[in-house]
Amino acid sequence: MDTIKTFKIPLFLVIAIVFQSCCIKENAIVAHRGAWKKNNLPENSIASLRHAIDLKLPGSEFDVWRTADDSLVINHDAHYNKLLIEQTNYADLIKFKLSNGEKLPTLHEYISEGKKNNKQTLLVCEIKPSEISKERGQKTALMSVETIKKLKADKNTCYISFDYEILKQIRQVDQKTVLQYLEGNKSPKEVKADNINGVDYHYSVFKKHPEWVKEAKENKIILNAWTVNEAADMDWIITNKFNYITTNEPELLSERLKEKK
Numbered sequence: 154m155d156t157i158k159t160f161k162i163p164l165f166l167v168i169a170i171v172f173q174s175c176c177i178k179e180n181a182i183v184a185h186r187g188a189w190k191k192n193n194l195p196e197n198s199i200a201s202l203r204h205a206i207d208l209k210l211p212g213s214e215f216d217v218w219r220t221a222d223d224s225l226v227i228n229h230d231a232h233y234n235k236l237l238i239e240q241t242n243y244a245d246l247i248k249f250k251l252s253n254g255e256k257l258p259t260l261h262e263y264i265s266e267g268k269k270n271n272k273q274t275l276l277v278c279e280i281k282p283s284e285i286s287k288e289r290g291q292k293t294a295l296m297s298v299e300t301i302k303k304l305k306a307d308k309n310t311c312y313i314s315f316d317y318e319i320l321k322q323i324r325q326v327d328q329k330t331v332l333q334y335l336e337g338n339k340s341p342k343e344v345k346a347d348n349i350n351g352v353d354y355h356y357s358v359f360k361k362h363p364e365w366v367k368e369a370k371e372n373k374i375i376l377n378a379w380t381v382n383e384a385a386d387m388d389w390i391i392t393n394k395f396n397y398i399t400t401n402e403p404e405l406l407s408e409r410l411k412e413k414k
Contacts, residue, residue, distance in 0.1 A: 180391050182406050183212035183277055183399040185380050186229055190401050195251040197227045199258050199266050206274045210403055214277040217260055219293040225260035225300060231284055239285055260297060264306045276309055282316035291322040298323055313353050324348055333377055341369035351375025356386050366393050384409060
């Protein structure tokens, strides 16, 4: 009897295939700051990321700041416990725990967790514009890309930002990663001209500019909408077949998607 050889596909190749197919997804759920709301978890926590992965969501978004002593940390607001992150050392920030007892996570810790038992959840990394200077924000972006590459998670990560120059800076050092713009003031054709892959705008922007939905599809630009929490808004986005829908209510959105099938 002939021996049939079996080959296991390395996890990094599986993740790469998932990542590279992102542009053809339709109405894929992205948990905004992780899946936190239903279980009352802290936003942007390791726990909320883990829950998003356990739910097998297509994406989980998180926010990156850089401390005064150059630590990359995960937090949505510029302040943490009333301390301005960019002007505070990391050791002083972690004196204050998150509501579930976690410490404020570093980017390294967050990405390391995001790689564990994760074959389907894209890590959507938002680089926050610096409140100190444009240059500082761009350096934070480059440091973030370097950290993610060192952890070999770049094939399972894409980048978003409200700062267009941050995205252009990332493109200079990485020609392949997926970039999406958040501000809502550029047409899909404009972002395509700068080699930006997607428009990730507040859903109201697309309602104001419905022509951009068609334009994005015609130009193969990723369509993503935030932060879509109400059923009626979800239904509008679903009907228009966006690539991604970013929400604080991934469980509700999952239900709406099932009803629309």
